[in-house]
Amino acid sequence: MRWLKALLLRILLWFLGRGICACARLDSRAAAEVAGWAEGQGLCLQIAPTGPAMALTKSDGRLRFLGLRAEPAADLVIQFKHPEGALPVFLGRQSIAQAYAQRRMTMKGDLTFAMSVVRVMLITEAYLFPGLITRRIMQRVPEREVSAARVYLSTLLTA
Amino acid sequence: MLPRYYEFYNPVKVLSGDHALENLPYEMAHLSASRPILLTNQQLVEVGLTRILESALRGSELVIAAQFTEIPPDSSVHVVNAAGRVFREAGCDSIIALGGGSVIDTAKGLRVLIGQETDDIMQYMGADIVKPARRVPFAVIPTTAGTGSEATLVAVIAHPERQVKMEFVSHHLLPDLAVLDPRLTRSLPPRITASTGMDALVHAIESYTSVQRNPLSDAYAWAAIELIRDHLPRAVANGHDTEARLAMANAALMAGAAFSNAMVGLVHAIGHAVGAICRVAHGDAMAILLPHVMEYNLDLVHERYGRLLLALAGPELYAATPAPERGQQAIAVVRAFSQRLHEACGLPLRLRDVGVTDDVLPAIARTAINDGALLLNPKEAGLDDVLQILRQAL
Ligand SMILES: [Fe+2]
Numbered sequence: 195m196r197w198l199k200a201l202l203l204r205i206l207l208w209f210l211g212r213g214i215c216a217c218a219r220l221d222s223r224a225a226a227e228v229a230g231w232a233e234g235q236g237l238c239l240q241i242a243p244t245g246p247a248m249a250l251t252k253s254d255g256r257l258r259f260l261g262l263r264a265e266p267a268a269d270l271v272i273q274f275k276h277p278e279g280a281l282p283v284f285l286g287r288q289s290i291a292q293a294y295a296q297r298r299m300t301m302k303g304d305l306t307f308a309m310s311v312v313r314v315m316l317i318t319e320a321y322l323f324p325g326l327i328t329r330r331i332m333q334r335v336p337e338r339e340v341s342a343a344r345v346y347l348s349t350l351l352t353a
Numbered sequence: 354m355l356p357r358y359y360e361f362y363n364p365v366k367v368l369s370g371d372h373a374l375e376n377l378p379y380e381m382a383h384l385s386a387s388r389p390i391l392l393t394n395q396q397l398v399e400v401g402l403t404r405i406l407e408s409a410l411r412g413s414e415l416v417i418a419a420q421f422t423e424i425p426p427d428s429s430v431h432v433v434n435a436a437g438r439v440f441r442e443a444g445c446d447s448i449i450a451l452g453g454g455s456v457i458d459t460a461k462g463l464r465v466l467i468g469q470e471t472d473d474i475m476q477y478m479g480a481d482i483v484k485p486a487r488r489v490p491f492a493v494i495p496t497t498a499g500t501g502s503e504a505t506l507v508a509v510i511a512h513p514e515r516q517v518k519m520e521f522v523s524h525h526l527l528p529d530l531a532v533l534d535p536r537l538t539r540s541l542p543p544r545i546t547a548s549t550g551m552d553a554l555v556h557a558i559e560s561y562t563s564v565q566r567n568p569l570s571d572a573y574a575w576a577a578i579e580l581i582r583d584h585l586p587r588a589v590a591n592g593h594d595t596e597a598r599l600a601m602a603n604a605a606l607m608a609g610a611a612f613s614n615a616m617v618g619l620v621h622a623i624g625h626a627v628g629a630i631c632r633v634a635h636g637d638a639m640a641i642l643l644p645h646v647m648e649y650n651l652d653l654v655h656e657r658y659g660r661l662l663l664a665l666a667g668p669e670l671y672a673a674t675p676a677p678e679r680g681q682q683a684i685a686v687v688r689a690f691s692q693r694l695h696e697a698c699g700l701p702l703r704l705r706d707v708g709v710t711d712d713v714l715p716a717i718a719r720t721a722i723n724d725g726a727l728l729l730n731p732k733e734a735g736l737d738d739v740l741q742i743l744r745q746a747l
Pocket of ligand 1: 553555
């Protein structure tokens with residue numbers, strides 16, 4: 195079961211990471227957030243102690259998925275303390291805020307940047323998850339500017 | 354109702370009341386500390402507060418090995434590094450902080466610096482990153498009754514070159530001892546007493562309605578509100594009212610313990626931004642913004658605010674108010690409380706009274722939505738919501 199969960203987390207992290215990049219291309223609000231990030235500014239999401247990780251960075255003005263790997267030197271490293279704390283978030287069963295309230299993760303770096311990252315993640319979740327799911331964890335689900343299908347397609351095809 | 358999961362931590366030993374300071378040597382000895390550095394600021398030295406401490410320590414084994422007083426109202430990484438040099442050169446083994454928010458934040462930064470055996474605390478900023486190699490005994494003697502920093506896990510330290518406010522959130526920042534001695538807050542002027550006291554009230558109210566609230570933080574918040582209700586007006590009216598001063602020192606600590614475990618919310622997110630952009634004193638911003646943010650939150654937490662009416666106003670008004678109206682009534686009580694302090698000492702009630710102008714509101718709002726305190730506010734707030742609140746508070 196443990197390896198199955200680890201596999202599931204890898205898949206979810208892959209979708210989230212590439213989904214965030216897709217939203218930064220297709221959604222004006224996500225694009226505006228990322229426009230405020232500095233060149234080279236990056237984020238790493240990690241499941242401790244030995245679990246999967248993914249990293250994103252802004253290079254040449256675009257947000258890029260660096261793959262399923264840890265980037266300990268990223269400007270912001272969000273590390274879940276264990277897989278059980280991470281799964282509900284990546285499955286859309288729990289909001290980032292609730293996970294933070296339950297102190298499920300540590301955040302290394304600039305917490306101001308973290309707020310911008312959280313907003314981009316909320317927008318991304320609004321595309322990746324059906325409204326039925328997001329309405330349960332968000333008070334105000336961001337409206338989709340383009341279809342979820344377009345975001346999915348871009349997530350799958352564009353690196 | 355219990356949260357599905359929560360954590361609570363408050364290891365601070367509290368020494369509260371008569372001759373609390375005289376107990377410090379005994380407690381420090383039990384922490385194996387014999388050569389503390391004393392952090393304070395020049396103003397507090399001039400008012401004579403360090404003299405009170407020195408005379409309390411006279412004849413004891415505890416020797417202040419070094420004193421560091423160059424702490425400005427907004428602490429920075431340079432101040433922490435300078436204190437670190439003094440600490441290391443004098444061979445200190447522990448920290449005593451005597452002062453308000455900035456002195457205590459500096460002390461927390463120093464504890465990270467020494468505890469991590471580093472020269473750069475910036476790599477430890479964030480939430481739950483600190484993991485000290487060395488334990489540095491740490492006592493705090495607050496000289497204001499508001500920040501509650503003597504019982505919190507947070508510190509904010511500016512890094513001027515990188516233009517960031519470094520935020521540290523870690524239970525390793527919690528002091529070992531908090532010394533609440535009424536002799537130290539006696540000289541606080543009424544206006545600052547009111548403003549810092551309102552900060553404590555906001556800590557309690559925001560933690561009571563936070564996403565992270567839990568039964569233990571609730572208990573601390575509740576106790577703090579009752580103490581503030583009864584004693585803040587007294588402490589403002591008469592600074593030498595020892596009972597009121599001590600009650601406020603306790604209330605600030607309890608409210609600190611509450612928000613250390615439940616976090617604050619939108620009042621703080623906006624208040625930090627108002628402070629950063631318009632140099633408004635933290636407590637003033639808190640007092641001004643509190644009722645407006647409560648109005649904003651009301652539809653989602655009217656039941657919680659309704660309960661708070663009992664703590665804020667006492668049983669008579671609570672019982673006389675029909676349940677559906679209690680939340681709104683709690684806000685009215687908060688407004689009346691600020692009004693009373695305004696009449697007693699000039700506590701500001703509007704942003705324009707503290708020099709905020711209409712044209713800077715958008716900049717304040719943009720800063721506010723990047724404040725971590727926003728994350729755990731019971732009601733989500735975006736740029737437009739914050740702007741609306743600011744306009745109402747102007
Ligand atoms: Fe505060």
